[in-house]
Amino acid sequence: MSTFRNEVNDPAVPDESAIHGIAHGSSAIAVFGQGAAVGLRGDGATWHGVAGISTSTTGGAGVNGTGNVGVQGVGQTWIGVYGETQAPPDAGSSGVLGEGKDGGDGVKGHANGPGKAAVAGFHLSGTGPGIFGRGNPAGRFEGDVVVTGDLILPGADVAEQFDVAERVDDAVGIEPGTVVVLDDEGALAPCERTYDTTVAGVVSGAGDRVPALVLDRREAQGNGAAQRRTVAVVGKVWCRAEASPRPIRVGDLLTTSSVQGHAMAATDRESAFGAVLGKALTPLATGTGLVLTLVGLG
Incomplete structure (x- = not known):
């Protein structure tokens, strides 16, 4: 049973408050709630359950306020601030929403206890992410990252970035799928001769395959950021190939071709030593085309 109840149900006055408190004085409190279970609760059918505005420039607590603190909660043994949403799945609602405007952080956490997380997320059903990030980048870590489970990457290859040779004409370019040499x-250049032992790999990103992991990602030295390419050195990648010496069959070792930027089947095993770029996973009967390749230099 409530000890006090004041209800407003007048549609002609939609913005009237059921409880409105005004306090004068530097330390006075307009509305204060204390209870064994819930000290203060607000349910908003269409908007905020509880809304407070702080206009202090030196501190204070509120929502949508201009003070230093938007919402402040102190939990002596457990939760300082708690938010819950009971919306149906995929409704897009949030238990707690933080928006960072004018260069501020949306949500920030600080921890001073050893082994404690500044921000911790737990998915109670165990079938979704504990923490989800979207952006470019979706997350940034300054320091070591510890993963106790599997690291699942949807990409197909491990790639590394290289500078493009200055002699390479921009008009020619080194497109995804191009076989490159050093x-x-x-620095990188498209292959131009058969059985080239300077083969570096295949430029990643052709077809439906993208890198799972990119090493040495940085701006180019001297040539500009545009003159740097991501080369698959391990994994599966679509590779430009030509089948003029003979058709490429699944399982064939691939090497560099005299057709610029293309691979071919390695038929001379002695010459192929040190010039193999990988193994064909799909065939190519005639002409030129893309062959799915398991990259493995050797």
Whole structure:
């Protein structure tokens, strides 16, 4: 049973408050609630359950306020601030929503206890992410990252970035799927001869395959950021290939071709030593095309 109840149900006055408190004085409280279970609760059918505005520039607590603190909660043994949503699945609602405007963080957490997390997320059903991030990048970590379970990456290959050789004409380009070799400076160029032992791999990203992990991601030195390519060195990648020497069959070892930027079946095992870029996973009967390749230099 409530000890006090004041109800407003007048549609002609939609913005009238059921309880409205005004306190004067530097330390006075307009509305204060204390209870063994819930000290203060607000249910909003269409908007905020509880809304407070702080106009202090030196501190204070409120929602949508101009003070230093938007919402402040102190939990002596458990939860300082708790939010819950009972909306149906996929409704897009949130138990707690934080928006960072004018360069501020949406949600920030601080922890000073050893082994404690500044921000912790737990999915109670165990079938969804504890913490979800979306953006570019979706997450950033400064420091070591510890993973106790599997690291699941939807990409198909492990790739590494290289500078493009200065002699490579921008008009030619090095497109995804191109077989590339290294010059004397360790920079990339499309292959142009058969059985080239300077083969570096295949430019990642052709077809429906994207890198799962990219190493040495940074801006180019000297050539500009646009003159850097991501090369698959391990994993599966679509590779430009040509079948003029002979058709490419599944399981064939692939090497560099004299057709610029293309691979071919390695038929001379002695010459192929050190010039193999991978193994064909799909066939190519005639002409040129893309062959799914399991990259493995050797």
